[in-house]
Amino acid sequence: MKTVNFGIDLGTTNSMIACYQNGNLEVFKNPLGLKATLASAVAYRKNRTLIGDKAREFSERDPLNVFTCFKRKMGTSDRYWVPNRDAEVSPIDLSSQILMELKNFIHTGEKPSEVVVTIPASFDTIQSNATKLAGEKAGFKEVHLLQEPIAASLAFANRQQLDLSAEKRWLVYDFGGGTFDVALLKIDDREIDVLDNAGDNFLGGLDIDNTLVEQVLIPVLEKALGVPNLWEECRKKEGKYKTLYYELLYKAEEAKKELSVFDKVEIELEYDDEDVYETVEISRDQFNQLIRPLVQRTLEFTKSLLMTNGLTADSIDRILLVGGTTMIPYVKTCLENEFGIALGTEVDPTEAVGIGAAYFAGTKPKKHTEDTAESQHAALAKAQEFELVYERSSRDEEELIHLTAQGDFNGFYRIKRRDGGFDTGSVAFSKEAFVYVDLLQGELNTFELLITDADQQEVFKHGAIIINQGKYQVKGQVLPIDICLEIDDLTHGVTRLEPIFAKNSLLPLKRMVYKTLSKSILKDSDDSLRINIVEGSSVGLPSSGLTIGFVEISGKALKADLIKGTDIELEITLSESRDLKVDVYLNFTEQEFKNNFTPSERYLEKSELDRDLGACIYKLEQELNMHEDNYEFLAKIKHIKDELIELQIALTLAPDDDVSDTKYSIDNQKRKLMNDFDLLTRQRALNDDLTEYRWVKASVQAELNEEANESYRHQFEKIIADEKTVLNSGNKYLIKAKVKEMESLLGTLFNADDRNFIDVFINYKMNSEQFTDSIKADRMFEEGDRALEQQDYRRLKSVVYQLFSLLPREDKDKSTLRKSDQTGLQ
Template sequence: MKTVNFGIDLGTTNSLIAKYENGVHEVFKNPIGQKQTLASAVAFRGSRILVGDKARDLLEKDPLNVFTCFKRKMGTTDRYFAKSIDKHVSPVELSAYVLKELKNFIHTGEQIEEAVITIPSSFDTVQSNATKTAGQEAGFKEVYLLQEPIAASLAFANKNNLELNETKKWLIYDFGGGTFDVALLQINEREMNVLDNEGDNFLGGMDIDNLIIEKLLIPKLEPILNETKLWDQFKEPNNPLQKLYFELLFRAEETKKELSRFDATEIDIDYAEKDIYTSIEVTRADFNNLLAPLVEHTINFSKKILDSNNLTSADIEKIIMVGGSTLIPYVREQVEKNLAIPIDTSVDPTAAVGIGAAYYAGSKLSNLKPSEPENNTIKAEKATDTELIVDLIYEKNTKDLEELIAVAINKNINGYYRITRKDGGFDTGLVALENGINIFVDLLQGQVNTFSLKIFDNNQTIIYTNDTIHINQGKYNIQGQLLPNDICLEIDDVQYNVTRLESIFNKNTVLPLKKTLYKSASKTILLGSDDKLQINIVEGDGNGLPSSGLSIGYIEISGKELEQDLIKGTDIELNISVSESRDIAVDVFLSSCDQEFSNTFKPTERYISSSKMENEIRVVTNKIERELAKKDNTDNYELLQKFKTIEHALIELQIELSLLVDNDVTDAKFKIDNQKRSLIQQYDLLTRHKDLDNDISEYKSEVLAVKHHLSTTNSEYYQDQFNKVIANEKAFINSGNKYLIRSKIEELNAIRNAMFTADDTNFIGPYIHYKTLDNYPDKNKAAMLIAEGDKALENRQYNVVKQIVYQLANMLPNEKPKTSFGNQDKTGLS
C-alpha cells in the first residue's frame, strides 16, 4: 500500500504544497520567482487565466476580472462575475484553479493523483464538501481533508524532536488570513490527540485590512475626494471606485507589516482618476485600538475551550502561534497577557499548516486501487475446519526503532509464520508457531513501515496472510479527526407539539462514524397519498433549536413511493455513517413495507436569504422581549442582562442587514449569518438552562416522592424499577438534554402512580377531596356516587372507593382543554 505523501494548505490569502516521503520533507517552490507560497488569486484576461502573484498584481488595474479571498464563500451559492469572459465563476472553480497551479510547483514531473487538503476546523459539512469538490475539479482522484490546527500541531511536534516524559496539553492558536481556529491538544512521548476545537470562519487578516480602510483611511479620504459613504460605494458591484479600494487594500496590508515593526507609518495614496496624491499617517496605537475587539474575540474562543473542558491556564504548557496574523506584536502580547500561558512562536506561522499536511499525508494510506496487484499480495485462504481468526496488536505510531507485533490465534496450529518488511530489509524466515506470536520488528527511520504476516500449515501451505501492517516511525500522527459539531436527526416530539433535534453523533467524536437508530412513524402515511416521511439530518447543537442548525442531508419518502401503508408507530431503521471527509450516508429501512431507501449527501452549496435572516432575528428578539416581561425573571438581574446583550447584538445585525446594498460583493451577508446563528444558540442556551433548572428540580422532587413511597411499601419490584430509572443519574442530569430529563420524570411518575394505585387504601384521601367538591355538572349522579362511596368506606370496601374516585374525577369539567395535534407530525419520525 502506498501513502498519499502530498499535503496542501489551501489558504484564504496564500496557498502552499509540500511532500513527506521516506523521512524526507520538502516544501515546493514556484518555478517562477522561487516563492514557496502561491497567492490565492485568479485573474481572467481574455483567453488567459492567471493564478497567483501575477493575478494579485492586476487587482489595482483590473479589479473586475481578479478574484481573491474566495475561500470565505466556499459552500455558498454566491458567484463572481468575470467581465473578461462574460461568465460567473464559483468559489469552488476559483479554488480549483489555485490547486491546479500548485501542481506545477512539483519540479520532479511527478503526477499527483491524490492529496491531503487542509480546512479550518470550524468549516461545516457544506464548506468541507465544497473544498473536496474543488480538489476533484483540479484533477485529484482522491481528496483527504485535514483540519488546519491538526496540521499545525503536526508541523510543530515533528519539527522539534520532542522528548516528553509526561502528558502535556497545548493550545494551537491559528489566526490566518481569513479564518480563526483554536484547538486543545494532548501529547505525550508516543501519541498526540486533539481534544476540542473552536473557531470563526469569518475572522482573519483580511478583516484587519478592511478595518484599516474603513476606520483609519476613509474618514481622511472622503473630504479629500469630496465623496460620502465611500465604504458603501466600495461594496457595490461595478462601482468605478473599486480600483481605489484595491489600491487601499494593498496599502492596508503594507501598513499592517510596517506597524508590526515601527510605532508609526505613512501611507502614500496616488489616485490618478481624480489626480489626487496624499499621505496619511497611522500610528501603532491607532492600529492596536482597531485590533482590540478582534483579538478579544479570539481570546474569548480560547477561554471558552478551556472552560468547556474544565481546564485553567495552569493546565496548559504553551500556546503555539500559527497563521500570518500572529506575526503582529499586539496579537502575541494580548494572547499571552490575557490567557497567562507562555506562547511559542518557533514554527513558521505561514508554512506550518502546509508542512503539517505533508506529514499527515506521508503516513496516510492511499485509497486508490493500484492498477496492478502488488507482487507480495496473496489472497488469504480459510482453514479447512473452523474459520481462522487472527488478532494483531501493535503500535501504529512509535519513536522507537523496533516495535513489538503480538498475534493471537483462535486455535492451535502445527505450522509456521513469517513476517517480512515490504522493502525486504526485515524477514523472520519460517518460524515455528508456539502459543501465538510475539516478535520485535526493525523499523526504517522517519517513514511508514509496511509488514506482511503469513501463516502456514505443517505442509508450508499458506492459510492466512495480512499485508496491511503499517507502523509509522519517528513522527507524530493523528489517529482520526474530530467532528466539529453535533450531527442530529430532526424528529417530532408529539408530547410538546414541536420538532426537535436528537443527537446522532456528538461534537469531538473521532471520525469516521457509523450508527444504527430505530425510530417510530409518528403518523400514518397511506399508500399512494401525498403525505411524506421526512428524514432531515442537521449539523448543529443537539440540544438546540432545529432552526439554529444547518440541514446537510434530506430524504423525503411520499405515499406514492410506498408499496403498502406505513402505519403510525411502526419501526423505522436508520443506518447513518459519516466518513473522515464528512460525506453523510443514510439508509432507511421500512420493515412494515419491506422497502429500503438510501442516499449519500455531499452538499457543496447553501443559499443564504437576507429576508429569512431578518425574520429569524425578529422571531428571537420577540421571544427575548417576552422573557424580559416575565415576572419570574425580574429579580434575576444577571439573566436579564444576558438577554438584553443578545437582543442588542441581534438588533445591530438587523441594522447591518438593512444597510447592505443590493448585490453586495463582500462576504458581509455570510458574516452576519454566522453571528446570527451564534447569538440564537446563546439565546437557546439561556432559555434551555432556565427550563433545565426547573426540570432538574422537578426530577429531584419526584425522586424524593418515590423514595418516600418505597419506604412504606418495601416492594423489591418497584425498588428495582426505581434503580433502573436513576442509574447514571449524574450523566443524564449533566447532559443538558431536557427531553431526557423529562422522560425520567415521567418514568418516576409512572412508578409512583403504580405504587399508589396498587394499595386501595391510598384512595381514601382523594375520595374525601372529591366528596367536598360542588362543581359536578350532573349533581344527582355525583350524589349517588358519594352515597355509595360513604357506604363502601364504612364497610372498608376500599376497592369500591377506588372505582368511585375514578368516576367522580371523570365527571369533573375539563379545566385544561386538550392541545390540538393536527399539525404536530412535521417529519413523520418520533
C-alpha cells in the first residue's frame, strides 16, 4: 500500500512542505532564494498573482492588494476585497493559493495527490473543515489533518535519535504567528502519546504586532496628524487611513524580528498624503514590557494544563519550542524563570511542524490509489477469517507478527518483504503462528501475507503490513474538546449537553446512542425533532458551544406519528480529520436519515456579539446579587465581569467595517471567560448537591439502623454501588439523579413507619395559615387530634396526606421547557 509521504505546515506567517519516503527526509526549498519556508502572503497585481516573499514586499507599496495572516479567519464568513481584481476572496481561497505554490517546490517526481496538512490543536471543527476545503481547492484528492503539537513532537523525537530507557513527559509550547497551543505528551521507547492540550486561536505573533502598532506607533502618528482616534480610523475598511494599518503592521513585524537580535531598533513612520515623517526608537526592554501580558497568557495556559493533569513542572523533562514567536529572547527567559525546565531547540522552531508532518505522512496509507489490489486491506477472504497482530512502529531490528486463524484451518502462510530481502517461504500452520520478520533500519517496511489452504489454493491475502523501523510515531490524534448532543432536561426546564465523545479521546470515533422522545411529533405537523451536535464542554451551557451538525426531522417527513417515549437510534461517527457523520433511525416509523457535515464557515455579526456580551454581563450581575456573603467567590465573579466589560468597550470602539480580526478575538475571549464562570458556578452548585446527597444518605443510614427490613438495605447498597464514580464525575445531572434515588428510598423508609407522621402533623398544625381551605383544614386537625389521642397512626397518616392536598400548589409552568424550545430528545 502506498503512503502519503508529503506533509505541509500551513502557517499564519510562513508555510513549508517536506517529504519522508523510504527512510529519507527532504525539505523542499523555494526555487527563488532557496528558503525552506514560504511567506504566507498573496499579492494581486494587475495581470498576475504573487505568492510568498515577493508578495509580502508589496505590503508597504500596495497594502490593499496584499493579504497575510488570513489563517486567523479560517472558518469565518469574512471576505477580502481585492481592488486590482474588483472581486472578493475568502481565507480558503488565499490558503489554497499557498498550498498550490508549495506544490511547485517539488522538483522531482510526480506532484502529490494526497497530503498531510497541519492545524493548531485548538482549531475547532469548522476551522478544520475550512483547511481541508483549501487543500481540495489546491487540487489534492485527499487532505489528512494533523495537529501541530503532534507534528512538532515527531520532528524532535526522530531528529534526535532518542534511546529512552524510561517514560518521559514533554510539553510542546507552540507560539506561532497567529495561534498558541500547549500540549502534554508522554513518550517512551516506542511511541508518543498525547495526554492533553490547550490553546487560543487568537494569540500569536500577530497580536504582538498589533500591540506594537496600537501602543507605540499610533500615538506618535496621532500627534503628528492631529487625529485623536487614529487606531480606530486606520482599521476601517473604507476610510482616509485604510492603507495605514497594513503599512504599520508590516513595520511592526520587521521591528519585532530585529529586536530578537539587537538591543534597540528605529522605526521610520511616513504618511505621504500629509507630508508626515517621524521616527520611533524602541529598546528591547521596552518591547519586553509591552508584550509581557501576552506572554503571561501563554504561561497561564501552560500552568493550567499542568494543574488539570495533576502535574508540576518537576514532572516535565523538556519543553519543546515551536513557532517563530518562541525565537523572541524574552519568551525563552519567561519559560526558564517560570518552570525551570530544559528548553528543546534542537529543531528549528519554524520548521519543526513541517518536518513532523512529513514523518507522519510517510507512514499514513493513501486513501486513493490506482493500484486496486494494494488498496484493499484484505484482497481475498473466502469462508475463513484471520487476525493479524503486530507493532506498527518498532525500534528493534526484527518484529513479531502474530497470525491467528478463526476456526479450524490447515494450510500454509508466506510473508515476504516488499523489496524481497525477507521471505519465509511457504510454512504450514493451523491455529496460529508466531513469525519474526527482519526490518530495514530507519525505513518503512512493507510486508505481504499470502495464506493458502492444504491444496495451495489462495484463501487470504494482505498486501500492506507496514512496520516503521527506528522512527517515532504517535499513538493517535486526540479530540481537543467534547462533542455533545443537546437534549431536553424537562425537570429543570432547560436543554443541556450530553457527552458523546470526551475530550482527549483517540480519533477516529464511532458510537451508537439510544435516546427517548421527550414529546410527540404528529405526521404532517410543523413540529420537529431536532438533533443538535455541539462542540463544547459537556458541563457547559449549550449556548457556549459551537454547533457542528444539525438535523431537523419535521412531522411532514414522517410516515407515521412519533409518540412520546418511543426510542430512536443515533449512530455518530467522527473521522481522524473530524468529518462528522450522523445517521438517525426512527424505529417506530422504520425511517432512516443519513447526514454528513463539513461546515467550513460561521457567521458572527458585531451587533449579535454585543448583545451576547450584554447578556453575559447581566447574568454575572445577577450572580453577584445572589451571593453577597461569599467574598472570595464574589471577587472571582467580579473579575470575570470586569473583563467582559473591557471586551464590550473594545468591541464598541472597533469600526463596524473593521478589517482586523478583533471581533473574532473578542468572541474567543468571551467564550473562555464564560467557561470560567460556568466552572465557578458549577463547582458551587456541585458542592451544594454533594452536601445534599451526603445529608440524605446519612438520614437513610439512620433509618436503616432502626429498620431491619433487608429489602431496604439491598436498595441502599444498589444505590451506592457506583457512588464514587458518580460523585467524582463533576456532572451535576448524574449527581442530582443520585440524590433523587436516595430521597426516594428515604421517602419509602419514612412511609413504612406511620409514627413518622406525628411530627409532620404537629408542624402543619403550627402553620395552619398556609392552607388554601381553612375550614376543611380545621376539620382535619380535629380528626388528627383524635387519631393521636387513640394512637391510631395509620389514620393520622391519612389525615396528613389530606392536609398536604390543601397546600398551595407551586407554579409548575415556571420550570417547564416550552415545546418550541424542546429538541425532542431526553
